[in-house]
Amino acid sequence: MLRFIVRRLLQLVPILLGLSLLLFTWLRLLPxxxxxxxxxxxxxxxxxxxxxxxxxxxxPIWVQYLKFLGRAVQxxxxxxxxxxxxxxxxxxxxxxxxxxLTVFAMVFAIGLGIPLGYxxxxxxGSWIDSTSVIGSLLGVAIPVFFLAYLLRVVFAVDxxxxxxxxxxxxxxxxxxVTNFYVLDGLLTREWDAALDxxxxxxxxxxxxxxxxxxxxxxxxxxxxxxxxxxxxxxxANAKGLATATVRRRHIIRNALLPVxxxxxxxxxxxxxxxxxxxxxxxxxxxxxxxxxAIDLRDYSILQGFILILAVVYVLVNLLVDVSYGLxxxxxxVK
Amino acid sequence: MSAALGDRRREKIDALAARAGQVPExxxxxxxxxxxxxxxxxxxxxxxxxxxVVVFVVVAVLAPLLAPRDPLAQTLLGQVRQGFIPGAQxxxxxxxxxxxxxxxxxxxxGSRQSLLIxxxxxxxxxxxxxxxxxxxxxxxxxxxxxxxxxVDILLSIPGLLMAISVSVLLGRNQYALMIAIAVTQxxxxxxxxxxxxxxxxxKDYAVAARAxxxxxxxxxxxxxxxxxxxxxxxxxxxxxxxxxxxAAALSFLGLGDPDISRPEWGAMLAxxxxxxxxxxxxxxxxxxxxxxxxxxFTLLGESLREALDPKFRR
Numbered sequence: 001m002l003r004f005i006v007r008r009l010l011q012l013v014p015i016l017l018g019l020s021l022l023l024f025t026w027l028r029l030l031p032x033x034x035x036x037x038x039x040x041x042x043x044x045x046x047x048x049x050x051x052x053x054x055x056x057x058x059x060p061i062w063v064q065y066l067k068f069l070g071r072a073v074q075x076x077x078x079x080x081x082x083x084x085x086x087x088x089x090x091x092x093x094x095x096x097x098x099x100x101l102t103v104f105a106m107v108f109a110i111g112l113g114i115p116l117g118y119x120x121x122x123x124x125g126s127w128i129d130s131t132s133v134i135g136s137l138l139g140v141a142i143p144v145f146f147l148a149y150l151l152r153v154v155f156a157v158d159x160x161x162x163x164x165x166x167x168x169x170x171x172x173x174x175x176x177v178t179n180f181y182v183l184d185g186l187l188t189r190e191w192d193a194a195l196d197x198x199x200x201x202x203x204x205x206x207x208x209x210x211x212x213x214x215x216x217x218x219x220x221x222x223x224x225x226x227x228x229x230x231x232x233x234x235x236a237n238a239k240g241l242a243t244a245t246v247r248r249r250h251i252i253r254n255a256l257l258p259v260x261x262x263x264x265x266x267x268x269x270x271x272x273x274x275x276x277x278x279x280x281x282x283x284x285x286x287x288x289x290x291x292x293a294i295d296l297r298d299y300s301i302l303q304g305f306i307l308i309l310a311v312v313y314v315l316v317n318l319l320v321d322v323s324y325g326l327x328x329x330x331x332x333v334k
Numbered sequence: 335m336s337a338a339l340g341d342r343r344r345e346k347i348d349a350l351a352a353r354a355g356q357v358p359e360x361x362x363x364x365x366x367x368x369x370x371x372x373x374x375x376x377x378x379x380x381x382x383x384x385x386x387v388v389v390f391v392v393v394a395v396l397a398p399l400l401a402p403r404d405p406l407a408q409t410l411l412g413q414v415r416q417g418f419i420p421g422a423q424x425x426x427x428x429x430x431x432x433x434x435x436x437x438x439x440x441x442x443x444g445s446r447q448s449l450l451i452x453x454x455x456x457x458x459x460x461x462x463x464x465x466x467x468x469x470x471x472x473x474x475x476x477x478x479x480x481x482x483x484x485v486d487i488l489l490s491i492p493g494l495l496m497a498i499s500v501s502v503l504l505g506r507n508q509y510a511l512m513i514a515i516a517v518t519q520x521x522x523x524x525x526x527x528x529x530x531x532x533x534x535x536x537k538d539y540a541v542a543a544r545a546x547x548x549x550x551x552x553x554x555x556x557x558x559x560x561x562x563x564x565x566x567x568x569x570x571x572x573x574x575x576x577x578x579x580x581a582a583a584l585s586f587l588g589l590g591d592p593d594i595s596r597p598e599w600g601a602m603l604a605x606x607x608x609x610x611x612x613x614x615x616x617x618x619x620x621x622x623x624x625x626x627x628x629x630x631f632t633l634l635g636e637s638l639r640e641a642l643d644p645k646f647r648r
Contacts, residue, residue: 014483015483015486015487015490018483018484018486018487019487019490019491022487022491023499026499026503029503030502030503031505137629137632137633138625138629140628140632141575141579141624141625141628141629141632142621142625143579143582143583143586143600143603143621143624143625144583145582145583145586146582146603146617146621146624149607149610149617153610153611153614157611268492269492272492272494272495275494275495275498275587276494276583276586276587279586279587290495290498291587294498294502294587294588294589295588297502299502302498302499302502306491306495306498306499309492309495310490310491310492310495313490313491313492314490317490
C-alpha cells in the first residue's frame with residue numbers, strides 16, 4: 001500500500017509541472033503581463049519597466065519560468081495587487097471557511113442522498129423512485145447561484161430564519177484560533193459563537209450541496225439496482241440468509257463503492273468550485289476572494305489561488321484513488 | 335500507460351468509452367443508428383427531451399417573428415422609479431425589467447444567444463477534443479502518452495476555474511465566453527474518444543482491415559472512428575446543457591458578453607439579482623428557461639445513452 005501511494009505521489013510531478021507551466025504562460029499572455037498584474041491597472045509604463053528590471057522579467061523566458069517554479073515550491077506566489085499581502089497568506093486565511101462549507105455541504109448531500117438513492121432503488125418504479133430521479137435531474141439543471149439566491153431571499157430575507165451572509169454575526173465577539181469558526185467556538189468554549197457560525201453554514205451549504213446530492217442519489221440508486229441482480233446476492237438469498245443481513249453485508253457494502261468515488265470527486269470539486277455560492281452569500285472564503293479578484297483584476301491572487309486549488313483538487317483525487325484501494329481489496333491486486 | 339491523477343475519474347470516462355458501438359445480441363443486421371432511433375421513439379423520456387429541444391430551437395430561429403416587441407426598446411422606462419418596476423400588464427404579459435424593456439421579448443430573443451453559445455462552444459470543444467482523441471487513439475505509443483498527459487493536466491483544473499482563467503485572459507466578449515466553455519469540454523471529449531477508439535482498435539473488423547493492408551488513415555477514419563462515436567454523441571448532447579448553465583455562471587461572475595444589444599438568459603438572470611426584492615419574477619423567468627432547456631438536453635442525452643449503450647439495453 002505504501003509503495004502504491006509513493007508511486008502515485010511521484011506520478012503527480014509531471015502533472016504539477018505542466019500545471020505550473022500552464023499558469024505561468026497564462027500570466028505572461030495577459031494584457032500587460034506580470035508587471036501589470038502585480039502593479040494593478042493604473043501602473044504607468046515607467047513603473048512597469050522598473051518592475052520588469054527588478055524582478056528579472058527582461059531575462060530569457062526559461063530563466064523566468066525556473067524562478068517562478070522556485071518561488072512556487074516555496075509557496076511564494078507574489079503579493080495581491082489590492083492588499084499588498086502575500087497570496088499564500090490570503091489563501092490560508094480564507095481556506096478554512098471554504099473547507100467548513102464543503103464539509104457541511106457534503107454531510108448534507110451524503111446524509112440525504114444515500115438513503116434517498118437506496119430507497120428509490122428498493123421501491124423501484126414507485127413514486128419515491130420517480131420523484132428522486134426527477135429531483136436529481138432538476139438538481140443538476142438549476143444554476144447554482146440562482147438556487148443560492150432563492151434560498152437567501154426566502155429563508156434569510158423574507159422569513160428571517162437563518163443568516164444570509166457572512167460566516168459569523170458581527171455582534172458575536174468570537175476568538176479565532178484556527179479560522180475554522182465552528183471549531184474555534186468549540187475550542188474556546190464559546191458555544192454561542194460555534195452555533196452562530198454553524199447556522200451561517202446552513203443556507204450556503206444546502207445550495208452548494210444540491211449538485212452533489214443529485215449526483216449521489218442517482219449513483220446510489222443505479223449502484224443498488226446493479227448489485228441487487230448480482231449472482232452473489234442471489235446466492236446469499238438462496239442459502240437462506242436473513243434479508244436484513246443480505247442488505248447490509250452484500251447489497252449496501254458493494255453498492256457504496258461507486259458512491260464513495262463520487263463523494264470523493266465531488267468533495268474535490270466543491271473545495272474549488274464554491275465561487276458562485278460564496279459570492280451570493282458574501283461568505284468570505286476562497287470563492288468570494290476569487291470573485292473579488294476577477295472584479296478587481298487581481299491577477300496574482302487569481303494565478304496563485306487557481307494553482308493552489310488545482311493542486312488541492314489533484315491531491316483530493318489522489319486520496320480518492322488511495323481510499324478506493326482501502327475500501328476495495330480487488331483494486332490493490334490489479 | 336500510467337498517469338497520475340484521478341484514476342477513478344478517468345475510469346468513469348473510459349468505462350463509458352469502452353462500450354462504444356457494441357452491437358446488442360439478437361439485433362445483428364440492424365444498424366446501430368436505426369435500432370437506436372427505434373428505441374428513442376419508444377422512450378417517453380427521449381420524446382419529452384426532444385420536444386423541449388425542438389421548441390427551443392424553433393423559438394430561437396423564429397425569434398423576430400414570435401417576439402411581440404423590440405427586446406431593446408425601453409418602452410416603459412418612464413414608469414420605472416426607485417424601488418418600483420411595473421409588473422405584468424396589457425401588452426407586457428411578463429412585465430418589464432429595470433430598464434423598461436419587455437421581458438417576454440427578451441426571453442424569446444435570449445434563446446438565440448443561449449443556443450448559439452451552447453452550440454458553438456460544444457462544437458468547438460468537440461472538434462478540438464476529438465482531434466486530440468483521434469491523434470492519441472490512432473497512433474498510440476508516445477503520441478498517446480504525450481497527448482494524454484496534456485489532457486490530464488487540463489483535467490486537473492476544475493472546470494469553472496479553467497473557464498474563469500480563459501475568460502479573464504481573453505477579455506469580455508461573446509467569443510471569449512464560448513472559448514472558455516469549450517476549453518473545459520476539450521479534455522473530456524479527448525479522453526472519451528481515445529478510450530473508445532482503443533477499445534475498437536483490436537476488434538476483428540479492424541484487425542481484418544489491417545491484415546488486408548488497408549491504409550492506416552482509411553482504417554482510422556473509415557472504420558474505427560465511426561464505430562467509436564456513440565459515447566461522444568451522448569456527451570455532446572449533455573454538454574449542451576452544461577454549456578448553457580456555465581454561460582449563465584460566467585455572466586453572473588461578470589465575465590459574460592457585455593454587449594447589451596444581445597439579450598441572453600444568463601445575463602438577464604445575473605442582472606435581475608439587483609432587483610430581486612422588488613421583482614423576483616425577473617430572475618425566475620430566465621432561470622426557468624435555463625432549467626427547462628438544460629433539462630431537455632439532459633433528458634435527450636441520457637436517453638441517447640440508453641439507446642446507444644448496450645449495457646442499458648433490455
